[in-house]
Amino acid sequence: MIKNDIYELYQTMERENILLSFKGVVTSELLSSVLSIMESKMDYMDESPKMKKKVFNVLVECLQNLYHHIDSNEEQDRSFTRIEVKSALFMIAKKDDHFVIRTGNYIDKASAIDLEERLDMINGMDKDELKKYYQEVLSNGTLSDKGTAGLGMIDIARKSGNKLEYQFLPINDVNSFFCLNIKID
Amino acid sequence: MTNMENLHLEGSAKTPSIHFDAATGKLELKGRSIPENSVEFYKPLNDWIDAYGKDPIAETSVDVKLEYFNTSSSKCILDLFKKLEAISGSKTKVVVNWFFEEDDEDMEEAGQDYQAIISLPFNIIEVEEI
Numbered sequence: 001m002i003k004n005d006i007y008e009l010y011q012t013m014e015r016e017n018i019l020l021s022f023k024g025v026v027t028s029e030l031l032s033s034v035l036s037i038m039e040s041k042m043d044y045m046d047e048s049p050k051m052k053k054k055v056f057n058v059l060v061e062c063l064q065n066l067y068h069h070i071d072s073n074e075e076q077d078r079s080f081t082r083i084e085v086k087s088a089l090f091m092i093a094k095k096d097d098h099f100v101i102r103t104g105n106y107i108d109k110a111s112a113i114d115l116e117e118r119l120d121m122i123n124g125m126d127k128d129e130l131k132k133y134y135q136e137v138l139s140n141g142t143l144s145d146k147g148t149a150g151l152g153m154i155d156i157a158r159k160s161g162n163k164l165e166y167q168f169l170p171i172n173d174v175n176s177f178f179c180l181n182i183k184i185d
Numbered sequence: 186m187t188n189m190e191n192l193h194l195e196g197s198a199k200t201p202s203i204h205f206d207a208a209t210g211k212l213e214l215k216g217r218s219i220p221e222n223s224v225e226f227y228k229p230l231n232d233w234i235d236a237y238g239k240d241p242i243a244e245t246s247v248d249v250k251l252e253y254f255n256t257s258s259s260k261c262i263l264d265l266f267k268k269l270e271a272i273s274g275s276k277t278k279v280v281v282n283w284f285f286e287e288d289d290e291d292m293e294e295a296g297q298d299y300q301a302i303i304s305l306p307f308n309i310i311e312v313e314e315i
Binding site for chain 1: 257289301
């Protein structure tokens with residue numbers, strides 16, 4: 001039984017052409033390792049330097065979003081163990097001519113509402129509007145204590161050149177599960 | 186002429202190498218800037234510019250040769266440019282040289298973003314390899 005499950009998982013990952021996936025607590029050390037693995041993997045791939053840089057850039061922002069977000073989630077909900085709430089999932093896949101980065105993490109419902117509003121606003125903008133909005137937030141915004149600039153999602157949208165596909169799955173009264181799907185081509 | 190110390194930092198997997206030379210007025214950031222929290226890294230750079238600005242040489246040039254930078258760094262880089270903007274005037278003329286690798290439109294656009302916000306002369310320069 002267990003053997004079959006693993007085989008199914010293996011086949012799914014093979015079919016989806018997943019280059020790397022991780023589920024667990026996202027730490028600074030983990031980010032360093034993942035970025036270094038992805039860089040050397042891409043070194044061997046027949047991709048333009050431009051594409052490699054885009055993928056790396058978007059990956060940095062996605063993973064650092066998870067890193068910072070998980071940090072802020074601490075002790076928000078007693079019905080989850082600490083590890084569950086601090087844990088996240090991400091995967092990087094290569095499909096035909098494009099790359100896909102997918103992330104999943106718990107988020108409290110109040111933050112989910114804010115985030116959804118921001119994502120919808122970003123998705124409503126074209127290339128030039130995104131550029132203007134980025135410059136506006138860059139010149140007027142301030143860094144949080146964690147060093148976040150509020151620019152991550154705008155930057156991901158600009159560099160990926162695609163809409164940010166997302167979903168919030170209701171989990172319980174306090175939490176949702178945030179799924180983000182980024183296509184880079 | 187200033188006798189302040191130069192600032193030299195080795196690059197790392199998440200931070201750029203830094204060569205700030207007070208005697209020549211040449212400041213260089215090179216490599217990648219992707220720390221989770223950039224504030225700590227950029228603090229000594231800003232402090233150095235503050236000190237240098239008290240007695241700068243007539244021409245100051247800043248070479249930014251970044252391969253990657255994250256959004257946390259983008260704010261710190263803006264603050265660094267603002268410091269340079271503040272010291273630019275009668276004592277020194279500051280010029281920014283923003284380098285990007287050929288075809289790297291994202292890095293070229295990033296230079297244009299700063300150019301739009303900062304009122305320093307900005308050269309955006311395409312090179313084969315950074």
